[in-house]
Amino acid sequence: MKKRAQFDHVSLAFETPKGRLNVVEDVSYDINDGDFIAVIGPSGCGKTTMMSMLAGFQKPTTGKVLFDGAPVTGPGPERGVIFQEYGVFPWLTVKQNIAFGLKLKANRVPDAERDAICDHYLSLMGLADFANSYPKHLSGGMRQRLAIARAYAVKPQFLLMDEPFGALDAQTRANMQNLLLKVLAAEGKTVMLITHSVEEAIYLASRIVVVTARPAKIKEIIEVPFPYPRDESIQERPEFGELRSHIRQLVMDEYRAQQAQMRPVSFSE
Numbered sequence: 666m667k668k669r670a671q672f673d674h675v676s677l678a679f680e681t682p683k684g685r686l687n688v689v690e691d692v693s694y695d696i697n698d699g700d701f702i703a704v705i706g707p708s709g710c711g712k713t714t715m716m717s718m719l720a721g722f723q724k725p726t727t728g729k730v731l732f733d734g735a736p737v738t739g740p741g742p743e744r745g746v747i748f749q750e751y752g753v754f755p756w757l758t759v760k761q762n763i764a765f766g767l768k769l770k771a772n773r774v775p776d777a778e779r780d781a782i783c784d785h786y787l788s789l790m791g792l793a794d795f796a797n798s799y800p801k802h803l804s805g806g807m808r809q810r811l812a813i814a815r816a817y818a819v820k821p822q823f824l825l826m827d828e829p830f831g832a833l834d835a836q837t838r839a840n841m842q843n844l845l846l847k848v849l850a851a852e853g854k855t856v857m858l859i860t861h862s863v864e865e866a867i868y869l870a871s872r873i874v875v876v877t878a879r880p881a882k883i884k885e886i887i888e889v890p891f892p893y894p895r896d897e898s899i900q901e902r903p904e905f906g907e908l909r910s911h912i913r914q915l916v917m918d919e920y921r922a923q924q925a926q927m928r929p930v931s932f933s934e
Contacts, residue, residue, distance in 0.1 A: 668734070669823060669855045670696040670719055675728035676880075677714060688714050690880035691728070701849070701856045703870035705863065705912065707919045711881030712859045713827055719857065720746050720825050732823070742766075745821035747812050749828040753800045759811055760787065760796040766819040786814040789848060806837040810844065817852060827859045842868060843897070850894055863912045867905060868895065875915045878923035884915055 677689040688711045696702050704712045717723045718730045721740040730737045732744065740746075753762050763783045767774050774782070787793045790810040800808055809829060816824060830838040842865060849856070860866050866873050873887045887908070891899050899905055 667698040668695050669698045669700070669732070670857075671729070671731040672715070672719075673729040673731065675715075675718065675725045675730055677711075677718065677723065678726045678880075687880035689718075689725070690882050692876075692881065692883055693728075694874060694883060694886060696855060696857065698855055699853065701858070701869060701871045702874060703858045703860055703866035703872070704874045704876060705860055705866050706876035706881065706884070706916060707878045707923050708861070710876055710879045710919070710923075712876060715876075715881060716825050716827055716857055716859050719823075720744055742769075742819055743822045745816035745819065745824050747809075747816050747824065747826045747829045749831045752812050753808055753815070755800050758797050758799055759792055759803070762800070762811055763787065763815050763818050766815060782818050786818050789851065790814045790844070804837070805833050806841055809833065809841060813845070813848065817848070817854075822855065824854045824856045826856065828861065829858075830865070831861065838865075839897070845869065846893075846895060863909050863916070864900065866912070867891075867908055868897075868900060873912065875912060876919075878919040878926075884919065887912065 672692045672694055675689060675692045676687070679686045679688065692715065704715060706712055714723065718725055719732070719737060721737050721744065724738075732741075746752075754765065757765065760783050763786055764779055767779045767782060783796075784793075787796050790813065792807065792810060792814065795803065795807065800811065803811065812829070830841045833841060846869065858866070858869060867889055870889055871893075873889060875884045875887065876882065877884045889908070890904060891902075
């Protein structure tokens with residue numbers, strides 16, 4: 666299977682007034698074409714930094730981040746990014762938001778084709794009735810649907826998602842997970858998802874990368890045993906519960922290690 670992306674002995678560190686801060690340390694793994702990778706670990710461990718390097722927003726201190734065999738030197742249209750904060754333009758309508766990337770030089774398409782692409786994703790994401798509405802009139806879940814539609818419209822080869830459903834209530838989050846599975850079944854894509862939810866990682870991903878407390882290292886890479894297509898019934902299976910317990914324990918061990926490294930604060934200081 667084709668390697669879509671690679672982390673090759675990647676480390677990233679920052680110089681701070683208090684000294685060198687190691688954020689990611691000697692991370693190596695491959696992401697194959699069609700993989701759905703979920704990255705999970707303690708808060709502040711460096712998960713988003715790993716994604717940021719693949720997106721081209723940050724450069725590693727040492728090692729190489731590769732996309733299609735070439736070093737990542739900056740952002741590119743072949744890598745779509747979706748953030749927790751929705752990332753939509755409030756001054757544009759829903760349809761104009763989806764069309765935005767299609768008007769940029771790197772992705773420019775004729776007007777008729779652009780309209781057809783927008784209409785396709787409006788329908789696929791259940792937003793057709795809101796094409797002329799502005800984001801302020803949409804619920805949180807609808808705004809995230811819009812963000813996904815806009816990312817998909819420019820036909821990226823890879824979708825990078827940083828806690829995309831983290832700000833949503835439980836029911837909306839579950840609905841968005843099911844919608845994402847539906848879109849992936851229809852459209853395909855290689856995906857990297859950053860999440861704090863063990864259940865979300867198991868439900869959506871084909872592989873889960875568990876990382877340590879900062880500096881982020883690979884603790885374990887887990888193959889998820891459930892074939893696609895999936896629905897919520899897999900969450901009732903004993904194997905799902907066993908895998909959830911295993912991953913929770915891995916993450917909890919890292920939380921404890923993180924807490925143990927913290928110096929107690931004295932209120933007299």
